[in-house]
Amino acid sequence: MQDTFSPSVRPNFGFGAGAGKARGLLTSLTTDMKSAEEDAYNYTPNVSLALPLGMGNPCLPTQYHTLQSSPVISVSSCHQTGYDLQNENHPVSGYYLPQGLRPNGAPALESPRIEITAYSQYPENEVEESRGEDHIIKRGVNSIVTLTLPNADGYRDPSSLSPASSVSSRSCNSDASSYESGFYNYDNSPQNSPWQSPCVSPRGSSSLLSCPHAAGPATGSPHHSPSTSPQIGAMAEEVWPAQPRGSRPNSPSCSGSGGGNTGGIGKRKYSFNGSSYHQTYCSPIQSPTPSPHGSPRVSVTDENWLANTNQYTNSAIVAAINALTTDGVVDMGEGIPIKTRKTMLDLTPSMSLKVEPGCEELGPDGELCHEDYPSHLGLKKENYGGGFLDVPQHPFSWPKPKTYLSPSLPALDWQLPSCSGPYNLQIEVQPKSHHRAHYETEGSRGAVKALSGGHPVVQLYGYMESEPLTLQLFIGTADDRLLRPHAFYQVHRITGKTVSTASHEVMQSNTKILEIPLLPENNMRAIIDCAGILKLRNSDIELRKGETDIGRKNTRVRLVFRVHINQPNDRTVSLQVASNPIECSQRSAQELPLVEKQSMNSYPATGGKMMLLSGLNFLPESKVVFVEKAQDGHHLWETEAKVDKDSIKSSTLVVEIPPYRNQRISSSVQVNFYVCNGKRKRSQYQRFTYLPPNVPIIKTEPTDEYDSLGTVGLSIHSKPFYGQPRLAPIMPVTEPDTCLVGSYPSCPPRHAVMPPSSPSSSPTLHDLSPVAYSKCLPNSPTHAAPPGTMVPPIQETPCCPSLAHPSSPDHNSSLGMLHSQGSPNHLNSPGPQGYHHSIYANSSSSSSPVSQPSTPGGPAESSFVQAYSPSQSASNSAPDGESAPSLLPEDAAPPSMAITVKQEPQELDQMYLDDVNEIIRNDLSTISVHTHA
DNA sequence: TATCTGGAACGAAGC
């Protein structure tokens, strides 16, 4: 949020070219805005510049401790590497590119921004840096203004956090919060928040020297960004006026339209051409100057904002101009909705609160504040007492992990690997695919459960220290874009007798994070029985400035787990894994067909075999459609499979595998199929691989649960729902964890550290090393990949080849990965689809010089991925040994596969998501047009 | 009694 302007971030600017460019821009901001925009949107070539973190980032080293010697204004545009790949239809290659622009997934790092560093402009004292939401306020030595062109900071209001576990928790949406709402939170985004930038090694990397900025706000804490928004998530909550339960009045929507529950007038319309959508993109909010008041954002009036079709850039520019004209002092009041202002004001006081010991306890990273920490409680009550429901502290406590020592934790929208070096974070037990989220007006609907009836389980492998760690959990998106915090859902802490796992909430960049202890005595394994999902009113979120996502039909989420491991060298390794998608709406859960398992993942092109599908909401009229798409998104083939109507049950369905359109394929071909219950009622895409006729099929052992199904004598394979395959208990399929290009040392062999099966580890692996980063990040615009490319958004390399069990059927995937470091398998991976190679402090950087490929979206990677995707996908999709890839010689697969196999980057085929994506695409294209025009 | 759940009503948006 807010504070994103951390010194660390600056490094980006530090890049020679980038810096120079930036300066030029400054001088000609007014006139050159367009170019800036273009940069932002197109991810122009500055690839090198784009890499925020990379080696190029000089910042890292001294950033925290050293002041910059000279003011620097730089504009950098980073590329996102892999976003577009996923979009099949993006007219604009850069759809996702504008990172800053889009909260969606664009890595903050890549978003173009303008940073202004004023050295002595502000008395050190005057500069208060708040770590964004966090409460830490630091006095910055230098004031640096960072303007993120496109996005604003607020991904979501900090305020949006519902009071922890309290049932009556207030929604973030409360009026108070609205102020922030306007901004997309990119705070976390690397761009904005320095500390999060991977490249930075908090403690000392000499490399940083190169970055003048680094010194930046040394203010003591990298966390603090001068410009940071005053708001603190927690504070916001507290500030909110108490809202009677069930009353809608507070929601913006209500106020605006006086309308119905859903938000009447205020509700956004989904037409992209119209301005309505634009409204949300608002101003760049970050105030360049540290505002004592706490309002960090540069205000841009809505009118102004709206006027521009290129809101992102324009706003950014405007913000920059404002910043310049005001010397960084921005009149927050201007352009900010009354409501917002009010909130801001309210928040002001909270700033001080931020400086709470509790937060500090966690570590230098100001971002993380434990709301629940006892130490905080007192403060909260005192300060926020009125109308705020204090969340009871969790009775459990555990030794405070030292994981947060690193000031530069990655932003929540960063794509992190699930394994790195010896460590591997895995979801041993996936959550159920449906979990009805509760509104603030409702009581809790309980913790997310596992399919088996228990709860999700997460385990960290490879960690041998005695020091406990903290597992972070937040609600992430599950659409086809990069994984990022979900704007419309927050994790909700569940407490009670039935909850065995300690936890507490923390706010980071307007996203509530549940922190759960990972204890050595528990084998670094945590049962997630303390996490529910809170639904925020769409109207509340959509009305926020800068919010670009729409809530309607955007009801799918993923549980995102992170762990930060401090290394001896003071570096921090951050791992992340995301669960399978979870449908959170009541209606969807009741109406949409869901395929949870399928008896086989692959079969010869001749087809004809019966496949048993297991899931929910199957109807007599359900249809099963096999689809093959080209990389450009075009349908190459589509056919309706024969369904055995007699055997249809609500939870099982038997379908005959249709023959593939080409019976003579020489390599496996991945297609998808879905179950359709009618218009707009389709299941997600399920993967299926057609094998060359002559390929021997290896069958996996049927799982117990399906043994009886024998109707067709089929064994069911658990299927990864989204990107991640579900592991069958018996035959755990290792998801091909992909890593960013192997920059990072491969994960330890699973046998050594890992459990036999790794179900859901997210595919992420990226090299965090700075070097890798620099190389990777800058993907060429090409990355923007042709619209509609099926290539996974982010190219990941199989992260831990070793992860694949030799014994596991999945093995193939591992093979593929081995050969190609970037395997696209993440297609399935639920997790982050793009990884920031961010290991900010990662020691391993050296390990993989190669990191290049890992770059999401990097051209090279793309191609690479394509080539292997088939196999990978196959492997991914078919964990069971049947997948062709495993069978095929390593050499054999690649080339041909590239041609025949199309990978679906995202399996979100839900109509919902499609709709949303479509809208966004349209919107973007419109913007793009304007920009170029 | 409080919490969890499932179901459904209500109203607005979308078509």
Added chain:
DNA sequence: TTGCTTCGTTCCAGA
């Protein structure tokens, strides 16, 4: 513009 459908949000009631 109207009517129907879809969806989000709130409310109710039972376990």
